[in-house]
Amino acid sequence: MLRTNETTPSLCSFRTAAEFEGTAGAGVLGAVRHGDRAGPVRWEHGRPVLPLHMVRPGVPEVVEVWEATGPVTTGEHRGLHYAHDGEVLFGAVDLGPSAGCGGAARAAYLAAFDLVDRLGYPHLFRMWNVIEGITAPDADGAEVYTGFCVGRARAFDESPRPMPAATGIGALGGGAGFYFLAHRSRRAVHLENPLQVPAHEYPERYGPRSPSFARATWLEPEPGRDRGVLYVSGTASILDDATVCPGDVVRQCQVTLANIAALIGPENLARHGLPGGWALSDLRRVKVYVKRPGDVPVVTRLCREEFSRRAEVAVFAVDVCRPDLLVEVEGIAP
Helix, strand or coil: ECCCCCCCCCCCCEEHHHHHHHCCCEEEEEEEEECCCCCEEEEEEEEEEEEECCCCCCCEEEEEEEECCCCCCEECCCCCCECCCCCEEEEEEECCCCCCCCHHHHHHHHHHHHHHHHHHCEEEEEEEEEEECCCEECCCCCCCHHHHHHHHHHHHHCCCCCCCCCEEEEECCEECCCEEEECCCCCCEEEEECCCCHHCCCCCHCCCCCCCCCCCEEEEECCCCCEEEEHHHCCCCEEEEEECCCHHHHHHHHHHHHHHHHHHCCEEEEEEECCCCHHHHCCCCEEEEEECCCHHHHHHHHHHHHHHCCCCCCEEEECCCCCCCCCCEEECCC
16 A cells, blocks of 8 residues: 555545554444455444455555544444444445345345435445456356346336446455445535446446446535545546457556546536546545556556555555456545
8 A cells, every 4th residue: 555644634544454453443434444354244343344355465454444524323224234423324235255146236235225215315425346256257157247237237226316436346255245435415426437438328248237337426515615525436448338458557557547537627527517627646545456466566656657645545456347457446536
């Protein structure tokens, strides 16, 4: 993980395992442990924590901490562990084995939709789906991710609502996990990229149901306090709907970063009726996923050249959602 001494206010922070243990839950809404083993969601210091298998033994764990802004209430609902502070809701669930997880994905998404409705957090703004063997064949010969996408799409069919920013990424083991965030009062605007076909409109050759997410979500500002926060979905080397530069990790990384730059820039925000805009150097809390471990140094160098020294960047050597994709990047522009 690349870190600096400079920090910027954000709902999210990356911490070492020792730093997280030292908080004893103070100021924490929920957390995700990107470590060398996965498991069911558990309570740590009274907060929901999802362990994901994202690093190999001996590689330091990265704890993604979502911070609370007020007193926290916790609970469980239809398999989900959740916490909320009056403004933000964090929820997480272990989906079990990734092969054939479409039914579990549908159930988890419907549980999340029911929870946000019951608790009054209508503005879903970010989701993550972490799936072991994401491009591996399922029992019926289709990709694991294809089955997941079918289950997720059925949940949106049964409980229609806007699709927020999301990431669908591989894991080194442990089946599949899902976590999400929703806001009580701040409006969410979901953005598409002018360089890419919306994922939910992909042609059928990519699977019977398209991935259900937006390319980014803008969360409106608190009055007089900021200009909002932009949550960038997992982004890869895709133009229109096709993978470009297969086999070339340098070019794929460059195309990925150019896609993000177009997505978050002022011209695209204006297309969505939003003011302002961001550059790559504005991103914070960046996660970079690299398919081939040997490509980590070059991808890390390319990202260092584009992101600010104030950015925290966590790099994981895991599979990406298409066999011909080598890099995926997500981040937050506060």
